[in-house]
Amino acid sequence: MRYLSTRGQAPALDFSGALLAGLASDGGLYMPDSWPALASAEIAGFAGQPYRQVAQTVMSPYLGGAFGGDEFAGMLEAAYAGFRHPAVTPLVQLGDNLFVLELFHGPTLAFKDVAMQILGRMMDRELARRGQRATIVGATSGDTGAAAIEAFRGLANVDVFILYPNGRVSDAQRRQMTTVAAPNVHAIALEGTFDDCQAIVKGLFNHHAFRDRMGLAGVNSINWARVMAQIVYYFTSAVALGAPHRKVSFTVPTGNFGDILAGYAAKRMGLPIDRLVIATNENDILERALATGVYETRGVRETTSPSMDIQISSNFERLLFDANGRNPEHIRAEMAGLAQSGRFALSPEQHAAIRHEFDAYRTGETGCMKEIQRVWREANYLIDPHTAVALHAARKALAKAPGTPMIALSTAHPAKFSTAIQAAIGAPAPLPPHLADLMTAKESFSVLSNDCAAVEKFISERSRAARP
Ligand SMILES: *Cc1c(COP(=O)(O)O)cnc(C)c1O
Numbered sequence: 001m002r003y004l005s006t007r008g009q010a011p012a013l014d015f016s017g018a019l020l021a022g023l024a025s026d027g028g029l030y031m032p033d034s035w036p037a038l039a040s041a042e043i044a045g046f047a048g049q050p051y052r053q054v055a056q057t058v059m060s061p062y063l064g065g066a067f068g069g070d071e072f073a074g075m076l077e078a079a080y081a082g083f084r085h086p087a088v089t090p091l092v093q094l095g096d097n098l099f100v101l102e103l104f105h106g107p108t109l110a111f112k113d114v115a116m117q118i119l120g121r122m123m124d125r126e127l128a129r130r131g132q133r134a135t136i137v138g139a140t141s142g143d144t145g146a147a148a149i150e151a152f153r154g155l156a157n158v159d160v161f162i163l164y165p166n167g168r169v170s171d172a173q174r175r176q177m178t179t180v181a182a183p184n185v186h187a188i189a190l191e192g193t194f195d196d197c198q199a200i201v202k203g204l205f206n207h208h209a210f211r212d213r214m215g216l217a218g219v220n221s222i223n224w225a226r227v228m229a230q231i232v233y234y235f236t237s238a239v240a241l242g243a244p245h246r247k248v249s250f251t252v253p254t255g256n257f258g259d260i261l262a263g264y265a266a267k268r269m270g271l272p273i274d275r276l277v278i279a280t281n282e283n284d285i286l287e288r289a290l291a292t293g294v295y296e297t298r299g300v301r302e303t304t305s306p307s308m309d310i311q312i313s314s315n316f317e318r319l320l321f322d323a324n325g326r327n328p329e330h331i332r333a334e335m336a337g338l339a340q341s342g343r344f345a346l347s348p349e350q351h352a353a354i355r356h357e358f359d360a361y362r363t364g365e366t367g368c369m370k371e372i373q374r375v376w377r378e379a380n381y382l383i384d385p386h387t388a389v390a391l392h393a394a395r396k397a398l399a400k401a402p403g404t405p406m407i408a409l410s411t412a413h414p415a416k417f418s419t420a421i422q423a424a425i426g427a428p429a430p431l432p433p434h435l436a437d438l439m440t441a442k443e444s445f446s447v448l449s450n451d452c453a454a455v456e457k458f459i460s461e462r463s464r465a466a467r468p
Contacts, residue, residue, distance in 0.1 A: 001014070001015060001032055001033065001034075001036075001061065001062055001063070001064040002014065002032075002033045002064075003015070003017070003018040003030040003031065003032060003033065003224060004030065004031055004033055004326075004328075005024035005025075005026050005028035005029070005030060005031075005328070006024075006028040006029045006030075006031060006317050006318060006320075006321040006328060006331050007024065007026045007027060007028030007328050007331055007332050007335070008026070008028070008328025008329065008331075008332070009026035009028070009328070009332075010024035010025040010026040010028060011025075012033070013030065014064055014066070015062060015063050015064050015066045015225075016066045016126045018030040018223075018224045018225070019066075019119075019122055019123060019126060019223070019224070019225045020123065020126060020127075020134070020217060022217065022218045022219070022220070022222060022223045023218070023222055027335070028317070028328070028331070029222050029224070029314070029315065029317050029318050029321075030224045031224070031318055031321060031322070031326075032062060032224075035265065035268035035269055036061030036062065036269060037269055037270050038057070038058070038269050038270045038271075039270070040244045040270065042057070043235065043239065043243065043244045043270060043271060044239070044244055044245070046235055046236065046239045047239050047240075051080055051087065051088035051089065051232070051233075051236055052073070052076040052077055052079075052080050052088075054232055054235055054236050054239075055076050055080075055118075055229075055232045056069075056072060056073055056076055058231055058232050058235055058266075058269070059072075059228055059229065059231070059232065060072070062228050066122075066126070067122070067125065071125075075118065075121045075122065075125065076118060078121060079117040079118040079121055080117070080118075082106065082107050082117065083105045083106050083113075084105045084106075084432065084434065085102070085105040087236075088105065088114075088233075088236075089101055089102060089103050089105070089114065089233040089236060089237065090102050090105070091237055091240055091241070091407070092381070094375065094379050094381065094391075095378075095379075096402070097398060097402060097403070097404065097405045097406055098391075098394065098395070098398060098405075098406055098408070099237075099241070099405060099406065099407045099408070100381075100383070100387065100391070100407075100408050100409075100410045101233060101237045101407050101408070101409050101410060102410050103233065103409060103410060103411055104384075104410060104411065104412050104413040104416075106147075106150075107150045108143070108146040108147045108150050108176055109412060109413035109415065109416050109432070109435070110143045110146070110147060110307075110411060110412045110413070110416060111230075111259065111409070111410075111411040111412065112143055112144055112147035113147050113150065113151070114229060114230060114232075114233065115225070115226040115227075115228075115229035115230050116147040116148060116150070116151035116219065116226070117150075117151050118225075118229050119151060119219060119223065119225050119226055119229065120148075120151035120152045120155060120158070121151075121155075122225060123155075123157075123158060123217070124152075124155040124156060124157050124158055127157035127158065128156065128157050132157065132215060132465075133157045133158065133159075133215055133463075133464055133465035134157065134158050134159075134215040134216070134217040134465055135158075135159050135160075135161065135214040135215055135216050135217065135459065135463040135465045135466075136148060136152060136158055136159070136160040136161065136216075136217055136218070136219055137160075137161045137162075137163075137201055137204055137205075137216055137217075137218070137459070138160075138161075138162050138163070138201060138218065138219060138220065139162075139163045139164070139194065139197035139198040139200070139201045140162055140163070140164050140169075140177075140194075140197070141164070141165070141168075141169060141194040141306060142164075142169050142170070142173040142306065142307070143173070143307050143412070143416075144219075144220070144221075145162040145164055145177050145187075146173065146176035146177050148160060148162060148219050149162055149176075149177050149180050149185050149187070150176075150180065151219075152184065152185070153180050153182035153184065153185050154182045154184065155184065158184065158217075158465075159184045159185075159186070159462065159463045159464055159465060160184060160185050160186065161186045161188060161458075161459055161462075161463075162177055162186070162187055162188065163188045163190045163197040163200060163201060163455070164177065164187070164188070164189060164190065164194075164197060165189075165190060165192055165193050165194045165196065165197055166189035166190060166191055166192075166447055167189075168193065168194065170419070171439070172415070172416065172418070172431075172438065172439070173416075174189075174443075174445075175438050175439065175441065175443065176438065177445070178443040178444055178445040179438065179441035179442065179443055179444075181442070181444065184464070186446065186458075186459075186462060187444070187445040187446070188445065188446055188447075188448050188455065188458070189445050189446065189447045189448070190447075190448055190449075190450055190455075191447065191448070191449050191450050192450035196450050200450070200452050200455050203452040204216060204452065204455065204456065204459075205218070207452075207456070210456055210460075213460075213466060213467050214459060214460065214463050214465055214466055214467075215465040215467075220256075220314075221256045221258035221314065221315060222256075222258075222314050222315065226258060227258050227261055227262050227265065227315065227318075228262075228265075230258065230259055230262035231262045231263075231265050231266045231269070234250065234262060234263050234266035234271060234273070235266060235271055237407050238266075238271055238272075238273065238407070241405045241407070242405075243271060243272055244270070244271065244272050246272075246405070247272045247273065247274040247404055248272075248273060248274065248404065248405045248406070248407060249273065249274045249275040249276070249277065249397065249398075249401065249404050249405070249406045249407070250263050250273060250275075250276055250277065250406075250407050250408075250409065251277040251279050251390045251391075251393050251394035251397060251406060251407070251408045251409065252276070252277065252278065252279060252390065252409045253279045253281075253305065253308055253386040253387065253389045253390040253409060253411055254278045254279060254280055254286060254308065254313065255307055255308040255309070255310045255313065256310060256313050256314050256315050257286070257313040257314065257315035257316045257318075257319070258314075258315045259409065259411070260276060260278055260358075261315045261318055261319060263276050264276060264319060264322075264357070267357070274401065274404050275357070275358070275359055275397060275401065275404075276357055276358045276359075277358070277359045277360070277361065277393055277394065277397045277406075278290070278358055278359070278360040278361075278393075279360075279361060279363065279389045279390040279392070279393035279394070279408075280308065280360065280361070280362045280363070280389070281303045281305045281308045281309070281362070281363060281364075281365075281368065281389050282301045282303055282362070282364055282365065283300060283301055283303070283308060283309050283310055283311070284362040285297060285298070285310075285311070285312065285313065286313055286316065286360050287360040287361065287362040289316075289346065289360075290354065290355060290358060290359070290360040291360070293345060293346045293348075293351040294343060294344075294345050294346070295316075295334075295338070295343060295344055295345075295346060296342060296343035297311050297312055297338070297342040297343065298311070299311070303365060303368075303385075304365060304368060304369075304385040304417065304419075304420040304423075305368065305384075305385040305386045305388075305389050305417075307386060307411070307412070308386060308389065312338070317331065317335065319354065320334065320346070320350055322353075323349070323350040323353040323354050324347055324349055324350045324353075325349070330347070334346075359397055360393075361392070361393035361396050361397070362393075363388070363389045363392040363393060367389075367392050368385050368388045368389055368392065369388075369420075369423065369424050370392075371383070371388035371389075371391050371392045372385065372388045372420070372421065372424040372425065373424050373425060375388070375391065376424070376425050382414040382421065382425075382429050383410060383414060384410070384411075384412040384413065384414040384416060384417045384420070384421070384429075385417050385420045386410075386411045386412050386417075387408065387409075387410040387411060387412065387414075390408040390409055390410070390411075391408045393408075394406050394408040413429075413432065414429035415428075415429040415430060415431045415432065415435075417429075446458065
């Protein structure tokens with residue numbers, strides 16, 4: 001299996017090359033050169049298998065032998081042993097043909113753990129084989145930083161530095177990053193905003209001498225390996241509801257389009273998915289693009305589902321590439337238009353191909369609150385605001401095809417967004433028992449000024465990857 005850049009001007013890489021590169025050198029995203037197909041009988045055989053075994057079958061064709069069979073099985077076992085539910089990603093039924101897929105049983109209570117836990121182990125293993133070390137640097141307004149820290153803590157060949165805006169993340173979010181006692185983990189409270197954190201990380205990557213000396217690597221959602229790891233739960237959940245003998249649909253609360261792209265990949269691999277429903281909050285660039293055929297950025301609006309507060313959806317580029325016969329010149333022209341004027345028009349072929357498989361619905365803040373209240377009232381089940389945006393959309397889509405089971409992806413535990421829960425139902429969402437000591441555990445972090453040079457100095461003094 002080779003990986004091609006969507007923009008066609010970077011070298012094709014094998015799996016481990018794409019894993020360590022993240023973004024392609026031409027600014028594009030790596031895509032597998034073909035979609036591996038699973039036979040219907042093989043998919044049917046997933047019924048009753050443990051999650052990690054399905055994971056191995058679904059991911060192996062993408063690895064091109066990067067890891068041995070037993071080696072990869074061991075990595076998967078370790079990655080998913082830390083999940084608090086034996087099914088890893090269990091299904092819950094809420095109504096006639098309406099289901100919720102709980103993706104939040106990992107160590108930081110958000111779906112990003114599902115991919116990050118295996119990504120960290122794959123990177124560490126590949127670096128060891130190459131005799132290299134890497135420095136992970138990221139900016140976070142909450143979830144991604146915590147998931148990255150949990151995934152990379154204690155690994156031998158990776159040091160991780162996460163910048164967050166001092167005083168501007170919730171206590172629970174900060175504590176998830178600062179109470180991890182591991183020598184290779186560094187939480188940096190930057191005296192600035194989230195945008196300042198992002199600007200500094202960008203500055204570090206653009207300082208090429210520093211980047212090479214530290215072996216800088218990113219783990220944001222454009223990394224192909226993250227998308228790949230998310231394909232698995234589309235298979236396990238669909239098979240639990242009767243696939244491949246019966247079709248199912250999915251609704252996905254969408255930000256950067258990584259999660260729902262994994263659903264698209266599952267469909268390409270042979271899973272009979274009927275509709276893929278994009279659920280957006282008030283940041284609705286994708287809903288507008290599907291309706292009008294024009295992809296146009298607007299300012300970011302702050303909502304109670306912050307992990308979906310985005311201006312552009314980076315992984316959408318991968319779908320655009322597939323939807324247009326994989327023509328990189330065309331993608332380059334579209335992305336140039338986006339950079340220049342904040343918009344481009346989808347070609348008629350792209351627009352038709354995407355609408356053939358996807359629907360999109362937008363849910364405002366009122367709809368989101370009402371959905372949390374409704375599910376609590378009707379089913380005595382607490383959902384976080386991201387899940388609420390998904391369920392609200394899922395109900396609309398289900399009404400159009402009531403005979404097809406609809407699975408809404410639940411991407412965060414409600415306790416992570418307790419302020420919104422309090423506002424909706426008048427009571428907070430309790431933390432699960434294993435995190436009960438989170439609010440009292442000892443914290444460790446460093447406060448740094450909003451200054452790229454200060455952050456560079458801090459990292460070079462601490463990263464084991466530093467080369468003279
Ligand atoms: C990251 C995230 C999302 C959005 O996922 P994408 O892959 O970026 O579309 C949705 N919900 C939660 C809770 C998240 O952390």
